[in-house]
């Protein structure tokens with residue numbers, strides 16, 4: 001488990017990370033989401049002992065990284081995949097790291113196979129694509145067969161096949177009971193890979209949520225009834241939030257004798273079955289009861305009901 005407690009980092013007048021606390025549990029993929037410059041890399045560097053916090057503490061399995069006796073066996077990290085000597089082959093690069101970590105010699109062949117680089121392992125990495133660099137970085141992180149993986153934007157700049165490979169790889173690692181902590185500025189990517197998501201913006205923690213719960217709590221249901229005013233009162237009494245009435249969903253309702261301005265409700269906080277039961281128990285007819293599909297961004301906005309969190313930047317699918 002990774003624990004971050006009231007951690008902060010100031011660079012002169014710049015506050016990169018501001019009093020952030022969270023835990024990252026084993027067995028699940030935890031996404032670390034935030035727009036560019038939010039403080040993700042700085043937080044990861046502090047966890048890895050590469051930057052000293054201005055205040056607060058970060059630990060991995062209850063020890064600070066500096067106190068971990070065999071770091072490569074406990075923690076594997078990918079920070080900057082391209083920060084390697086490009087004149088070397090992938091195999092030589094991994095052998096060198098393997099020796100530095102005092103790890104068993106057969107491990108290099110094993111990790112090359114795991115990241116599917118065996119066929120190109122004896123080529124100089126200068127000719128590698130970004131995706132190959134990322135895989136090599138992951139191979140290096142895996143050398144010590146660590147319990148904890150910390151990956152900074154491993155999908156950045158990858159094509160869809162490369163992104164899928166990383167996603168499957170992370171899920172696999174988590175299914176083996178490891179702690180997987182991965183940063184991204186792409187909400188869509190996190191939606192597909194993370195079980196838990198920690199959101200940071202301008203150095204501050206914005207949310208720490210279970211992705212499934214987030215979707216459940218943000219799920220909305222479109223409800224149409226000829227007695228929508230009564231239904232609205234009933235649902236609000238039972239804890240629903242009526243986000244807005246939609247006139248566009250009511251096109252054509254005039255012919256059914258409904259007032260188009262008031263007949264459709266967008267209901268949050270109650271599922272479709274419960275809404276149906278309540279309406280039936282109160283003899284209110286329903287003309288529509290449709291659960292809406294939502295994406296992570298919408299769910300997140302519904303949760304926070306704030307729009308000043310830089311989520312537009314998070315939605316940017318472009319490369320940094």
Ligand SMILES: Nc1ncnc2c1ncn2[C@@H]1O[C@H](COP(=O)(O)OP(=O)(O)OP(=O)(O)O)[C@@H](O)[C@H]1O
Pocket residue numbers: 011014015016017034035036037038039040041042043185320
């Ligand atoms: N060594 C440094 N010196 C001064 N400022 C820094 C340093 N490292 C980071 N910062 C600043 O701290 C803030 C957070 O940067 P950080 O790289 O942690 O963000 P990030 O979320 O990882 O963003 P990105 O996705 O762009 O890497 C930024 O304003 C950045 O300019």
